[in-house]
Amino acid sequence: MLTFDRVGKRFPGVAALTDVTFTVAAGECHALLGENGAGKSTLGKIAAGIYRPDEGRLLLDGRAVQFHSPRDAALAGVGMVHQELVFCPNLSVAENLCLHDLPRRGARLDRRELRRRAEEMLRQIGLELDVDRPLDSLSIAQEQMVQIAAAVGLGARVLVFDEPTSSLGGAETERLFALIRRLQVAGTTIVYVSHRMEEIFALCQRVTVLRDGRLVATRRIEEVHRDELVRLMVGRDVDDFVAPPVAPPGEVRLRVRGFTSPGKFAGIDLDVRRGEIVGLAGLVGAGRSEIAAALLGLDPHARGEVTLDGRPLGRLSPGRRIAGGLALVPEDRKRQGLVQSMNVRENLTLPFLNRFRGRVGIVRRGEERRQAEAAMRRLAIRAPGTETAVAALSGGNQQKIVLAKGTAAGASVLIVDEPTRGVDVGAKREIHELLARLAAEGAAILLISSDLPELLDLSHRVAVLRQGRIAAELTRAEATPEAVLRHMAGVAE
Secondary structure, three states, X not given: OEEEEEEEEEEOOEEEXXXXXXXXXXXXXXXXXXXXXXOHHXXXXXXXXXXXXXXXXXXXXXXXXXXXXXXXXXXXXEEEEOOOOOOOOOOEHHHHHOOOOOOEEOOEEOHHHHHHHHHHHHHHOOOOOOOOOXXXXXXXHHHHHHHHHHHHHOOOOEEXXXXXXXXXXXXXXXXXXXXXXXXXXXXXEEEEEOOOHHHHHHHOOEEEEEEOOEEEEEEEHHHOOHHHHHHXXXXXXXXXXXXXXXXXXXXXXXXXXXXXXXXXXXXXXXXXXXXXEEEEEEOOOOOHHHHHHHHOOOOOOOEEEEEEOOEEOOOOOHHHHHHOOEEEEOOOHHHHHOOXXXXXXXXXXXXHHHHHEOOOOOEOHHHHHHHHHHHHHHOOOXXXXXXXXXXXXXHHHHHHHHHHHHHXXXXXXXXXXXXXXXXXXXXXXXXXXXXXXXXXXXXXEEEEOOOHHHHHHHOOEEEEEEOOXXXXXXXXXXXXXXXXXXXHHOOOO
16 A cells, blocks of 8 residues: 655755665554654655655555645545644634635635534544634643544545554543554554554554664564564663662652642642652543643642742742752643754753853853753754754654753752653663652652553552542552552542
8 A cells, every 4th residue: 555665865964764665555554663763753754745755755555656745645545643733723623623624605614514524523533522622722632632533534545643642541542542443444554653562562463663764674563572673673672661769768858738720630639759759640631730730830720738848839930940949841842841943952951041151141152062962962862963953853852852951950859741752662761760860869750651551660659640639649569550540540449
């Protein structure tokens, strides 16, 4: 169905793809695997008409095609579900879903037909949502599901999924898997980009591995095991497990009592101690990210007692809280974690730019650049240089920049929301080691993650949220996957 024939693609300062050749059979789910920056998303965007190859050609159903735009690709039957939001946040769900073909009645927009079409597209993937809501009022997981509905609703013969579960919880992920299997039965060809091995083995029939923009291997899924795929990706063995610090936690650094925001969460009581990693588990919509934002002072309706190293935060602004030692690595890197128009250096040093100011306010660029280069080395950020536009980097490398910003300021309390979203297996271990090292050095860490093994491996304790309230607080020994899932779902014994 789909053939990449000696495909090459270059961007300023980097060769994203070089001489890549492989095929995707009709009706199969074909995985694309590789480290951040290996070229996976670039290949998907070539198939979807977003990029045009500099060398080679793309064949669809045996015929060479040249897509000049995503619309060309869609008309030919190729759609893409992007890792990052590609919709218009100021428009409604219905307007975004039907933006390619808005229904009209004469010269006016037919609102009734617009809603009917949008509701039908959501129904196809089993999602119930008010289609009149503005898109920017949705959670990241809901936005991702709307994007999936838009791609499926076009009736594409080939669908490219780029890290589709990076923002989804367990229930949404299972719904997506069921949808992909239904699409395959109906004859749709799936190209599935993911770093999550368990997803690849659950869904895919074949896997193609890229490294540094070149093809490494294509294997049938039953002929390969996980460790071999990791070695093909990174060229070495990688052990996933990183234990948390073994030293007993110290004094309370973050104390939360009666923390409430109407309609979001209520009665949150939580302590995070020096040297401790506390996991915050919960289904999508349970209030995890809302609590994180409110702790940083981003929710004007939040009330309750919050103290940082014994100092009440009261109504302090986010800036004052950050200056006092509280840092947040947000879930939504595109809207909350990065300034897309800035380069790597500017993003990495933005939270503490005053460190590099001279007596008359002029920034010492040399010192700033050295700090940025050190951060790039520490987290293995793959970019041509510090002056590279951050928008030109892969999603995983952008995520590492967000994490570097949050951890470089030496915060006493660090809140990390989905820290390994969209990163490869090697980078994931590096991030785990960084969090464990920060805790060993005395930081108190509140870890929010939809990746349950990650949460259980790293945490000393796990607080389980359900419907905006803490349903249980479990020790490391008590926090088995079964126990956490039972409390998340409200069926604990």
